[in-house]
Amino acid sequence: MNGTKIRLLILLLIFGLFCLSCGRGGAGAGKDQHTVTIAGSTSVMPFTEKLAEYFMLENPDYIVEVQGGGSTAGVQACMNYTVDIGMSSRHLKDNEKALTDVTICNDGIAIVVNPGNPLDTLTIEQIRGIFNGRIKNWKDLGWIDREIDAVSREEGSGTRGSFEDLIMNKLEIDDGIMVQDSNGSVKEVIATDPYAIGYISLGLLDGRVKGLAVNGVSPTMENIKSGDYEIVRPFLYLTNGEPDECARTFIDFVLSMEGQTILQKEGLIDIL
Amino acid sequence: MAFNKEKFIKYILTVFALSSLFFLFLIFAFILIEGLPLFLKVGFKNIIFGFKWAPTKGSFGIFPMIVSSFLVTFGALIVGGPLGLSCAVYLAEYSGKRMKMLLKPALELLAGIPSVVYGFLGVIYIVPLVRNYLGGSGFSLISTSVILGVMILPTIISISFDAIMSVPRTYREGSLAMGATKWQTIYKVVIPSARSGIMAGFILGMGRAIGETMAVIMIAGNALKIPTSLLDPLRTLTGNIALELAYATGDHRLGLFSTGVVLLVIIMALNYIANFGIKKKRLK
Numbered sequence: 001m002n003g004t005k006i007r008l009l010i011l012l013l014i015f016g017l018f019c020l021s022c023g024r025g026g027a028g029a030g031k032d033q034h035t036v037t038i039a040g041s042t043s044v045m046p047f048t049e050k051l052a053e054y055f056m057l058e059n060p061d062y063i064v065e066v067q068g069g070g071s072t073a074g075v076q077a078c079m080n081y082t083v084d085i086g087m088s089s090r091h092l093k094d095n096e097k098a099l100t101d102v103t104i105c106n107d108g109i110a111i112v113v114n115p116g117n118p119l120d121t122l123t124i125e126q127i128r129g130i131f132n133g134r135i136k137n138w139k140d141l142g143w144i145d146r147e148i149d150a151v152s153r154e155e156g157s158g159t160r161g162s163f164e165d166l167i168m169n170k171l172e173i174d175d176g177i178m179v180q181d182s183n184g185s186v187k188e189v190i191a192t193d194p195y196a197i198g199y200i201s202l203g204l205l206d207g208r209v210k211g212l213a214v215n216g217v218s219p220t221m222e223n224i225k226s227g228d229y230e231i232v233r234p235f236l237y238l239t240n241g242e243p244d245e246c247a248r249t250f251i252d253f254v255l256s257m258e259g260q261t262i263l264q265k266e267g268l269i270d271i272l
Numbered sequence: 273m274a275f276n277k278e279k280f281i282k283y284i285l286t287v288f289a290l291s292s293l294f295f296l297f298l299i300f301a302f303i304l305i306e307g308l309p310l311f312l313k314v315g316f317k318n319i320i321f322g323f324k325w326a327p328t329k330g331s332f333g334i335f336p337m338i339v340s341s342f343l344v345t346f347g348a349l350i351v352g353g354p355l356g357l358s359c360a361v362y363l364a365e366y367s368g369k370r371m372k373m374l375l376k377p378a379l380e381l382l383a384g385i386p387s388v389v390y391g392f393l394g395v396i397y398i399v400p401l402v403r404n405y406l407g408g409s410g411f412s413l414i415s416t417s418v419i420l421g422v423m424i425l426p427t428i429i430s431i432s433f434d435a436i437m438s439v440p441r442t443y444r445e446g447s448l449a450m451g452a453t454k455w456q457t458i459y460k461v462v463i464p465s466a467r468s469g470i471m472a473g474f475i476l477g478m479g480r481a482i483g484e485t486m487a488v489i490m491i492a493g494n495a496l497k498i499p500t501s502l503l504d505p506l507r508t509l510t511g512n513i514a515l516e517l518a519y520a521t522g523d524h525r526l527g528l529f530s531t532g533v534v535l536l537v538i539i540m541a542l543n544y545i546a547n548f549g550i551k552k553k554r555l556k
Contacts, residue, residue, distance in 0.1 A: 042518075070519035149409035154494075155328055156519025172326070175336075178411055178505045179494035181515045192400060193409055 034246040039067040040074015040087030041158045042182060043107065043201045044235045047266055048087060054262060055253050064250060071158030075099065078238045084247040086238035089158035089201075090165075100241065103234045104254050106269040108202035109163055110211040110219045111231075112187070116194045119143055121213035127167055130197060133174030138195065151178045151189050151198035159183065162233035163199050203267035224269050235268070303536055307529035319530055325496050325512070327524035334531055336498040340506035341482050341538070343499065344416045344492070348481040351421025353474060356428030360470075363429070364436040365458055383426035391490030394419040399491055408503030411493030416506070419487055424477035431476060435469020436462060475546040479539055485510040509535045 038048055045068045052064035069077070071088040075096050078086030092101055111127055113119065119141060122130075129135035130150050139145040152173050153160035164173065180186045186198045191208040202219055205211050211219045214231060223229040237251055253259050260270040311319060314332050322333020363375055398418055403410030439462050447457040463470070485508075493505020494515060507515075513528045513535075520528055 068518070072519050072521050076521050147408065149411075154515045154519065155326065156516055156521075156524060175324075175496040176504075177495055178409060179496070179507070179515065181489065181494075181518075185490075188395070189409075189411070192395075193403060196409065 033061060033063055034249075035063045035065065036085065036246050036250050037065045037067075037083045038085045038087060038237075039069050039077050039083045040238070041071040041089040041235070042068040043071075043089040043159055043203075044087040044104075047105075047203065047235070047263060047268060050266060051254055051259055051262055052250075054258070055250060058253075059249070062246065062249070070156060071161070072156055075238060078240050081240060084239070084244065085251070088236040088238055090161045090233060090236075092236070092238075098240075099238045100243075101236045101238050102251060102255070103271060104237050104251075105235050105260070105263045105271055106224065106232050107235055108219050108224050108229055108269065109159065109166065109199050109231045109233065110202045110205045111197065111199050111214060112190050112205065112209040112211055113197050114190055114192075114194045115208070115210045117143070117197075117210065119212065121216050123215050124167060127214065128169065128171060131163075131168065131173050131177060132171045133176055146195050149178065149189075149193050149196040151180055151186050151196055153186065153199075154179050154181050157181075158233075159199065159201060163231075166231045166233070167199075205267065221264075221267075221269055232269070300536070303529060303532045306526065307531075307533035310523065310526040310530045311533070313523075319527075320534065327516070327520070327527040330523070332523075332527045332530065334509065334512070334534060336496060337507050337509045337512050337531070338534065338538075339498050340413075340492075341508040341510070341535075343413055343506065344420055344488065344508060345478050345481045347413060347417025348420035348424055349474060349478060351418055352424045352428055352477060352481075355421070356425050356473070356477070357432055357470065359425070360429045360432035360436055360473075361458060361463070363433050365454070365462070379426050379429055382422075383430075387423065387484060387487040388490075390419050390423055391487035394487060394491040402503070406503055408501075409493060409505065411491060411505045412503045413492075413499045413506055414502040416488055416492045419491060420481045420484060423484060423487065424480050427480050428473045428477045431473030432466070432470045435466040435473065438469065439465045472546045475542055479542040479546070482508075482542070483510060483535070483539060485514050489514055509538075 038052075045066060049066045052066055056062055056064055067083075071090050074083075074086035074088050075092070077083045078099055079096075086099070088101070089107065092099060111122065122141065126135060126141060130148055131152060135141065136148055137145060138148055153163070160173075178189070180189060180198075183200045183204050186200050187204060187209055190196045190198050190200075200209070202211070202224075205219070213219070214229065217223050217228045217230075219229055219231075224232055237254070239247060239251075242248075243251060254263075255271075257272070260272050264270045310332065319332050319334060320338070321335050322331060323335055324331040324333045325336070359375075359379075363372060367375065394415055398415045399410035399412075401410070402408065402412055402415050406414070443461050443465055444457055447461045448454070452460065488508050489511045492508060492511055494507040494511055495505040496507055497504070499506040509531050512531050516524070517528055
């Protein structure tokens with residue numbers, strides 16, 4: 001009796017392992033359907049989805065699957081050949097340079113506050129001070145005597161990575177700073193809290209939050225194109241070696257006049 | 273033939289029954305395999321008593337999160353404990369049949385509301401309320417405690433209720449016969465007799481609060497410092513895992529699993545206390 005139980009248990013274990021191993025077997029697409037899988041940065045994802053929609057309209061025999069996960073996950077997935085194209089919203093690190101990268105567009109990072117905030121401009125020094133924890137009160141910036149509710153992104157996020165590179169200049173973001181896990185939640189906090197400050201992708205800037213000028217330069221497309229607004233990062237597509245034909249077709253579409261116009265309409269800076 | 277079939281069914285059911293044990297084992301094994309290597313690499317002390325969490329720069333201290341997790345849990349108990357106990361006493365001792373028929377399903381419904389809904393309500397109502405009337409950003413220890421306090425109510429109420437109901441009728445009758453009022457009876461006889469069960473309810477409520485994730489991420493503010501006031505933001509152990517898992521690779525990912533190991537140990541300890549520690553006391 002006991003022996004039987006143990007045998008059954010072992011059987012179950014094997015069955016479980018079998019199920020686990022099955023999960024890895026990829027879903028095979030139909031013969032005449034071409035599937036392009038894309039994953040990575042949550043900043044690039046919404047725009048890639050948009051591009052994919054237009055692309056699939058024009059090329060009905062293509063299926064483009066877009067997933068998030070974050071820049072680092074995108075790099076990793078690309079290295080493991082799990083996806084055809086990885087998305088990254090930051091430059092590749094030295095140990096990731098083996099991948100091929102294509103810049104599909106540039107994106108500014110906007111420093112945002114609540115629309116009720118009367119300030120219009122901050123210097124990079126001041127922004128650094130806020131996120132480093134040195135400047136804690138709005139009165140030090142010429143507003144009322146009220147604590148600053150600064151919001152950052154979580155460790156590993158591409159937006160945070162770029163913010164650290166472009167603004168923080170090796171200084172650490174203070175531990176007392178709040179953390180939200182997406183551009184959307186940061187925007188939500190800023191939109192509802194009159195005393196908040198944070199940073200989001202410029203493409204997501206809308207009337208609910210106010211983008212501050214940095215060193216007197218407002219975050220507009222013209223200022224980014226002319227190089228005056230300096231808090232800019234690239235949106236990258238990554239492939240492991242040369243992209244295969246399907247991935248190539250999609251990337252070509254993104255880089256074409258049509259693709260770039262779509263990105264521009266979404267508030268990003270085209271590379272034409 | 274019939275005999276074999278009976279036996280067969282029995283074995284099949286045994287296997288299914290054991291499967292829950294099997295899954296528990298898998299989860300344990302998985303978390304330990306992923307989480308322990310970092311403990312060995314960085315050192316127990318540096319993880320559990322480290323103050324700095326910067327996993328991409330090699331610091332894996334989760335002490336502030338352990339403290340924060342306990343803080344919100346006790347906060348939740350302070351909010352939910354008295355409320356839950358009062359409700360259980362009312363249900364068991366005072367309420368009529370019709371009231372019970374109204375309250376019991378309502379409690380079940382309360383338990384069934386997804387945590388993201390609690391989080392959403394917290395962000396929309398509690399957070400601005402705290403910000404406007406108490407100060408700070410509103411994403412704070414106090415907002416989180418209030419929401420968690422409500423979330424653990426069903427657990428506390430249902431277990432306390434069962435405990436109170438299982439106090440023998442004779443105890444009550446004895447007390448009333450001695451001339452005690454109803455409230456005196458409840459306060460001096462019923463609640464003390466049900467104490468271990470009520471404690472178990474509180475501790476399981478704590479387990480629920482410490483394990484809650486979604487609602488907490490949405491309203492806690494997730495800052496990495498140990499909060500020094502009720503209005504400071506904080507990050508819990510669960511929040512840390514959920515916030516960063518999507519982006520984590522390499523040691524960062526292992527660091528999150530280490531967070532998971534600590535969480536698992538805490539939850540196991542709580543469950544152990546609720547199940548065994550208290551029952552033993554009752555036997556004495």
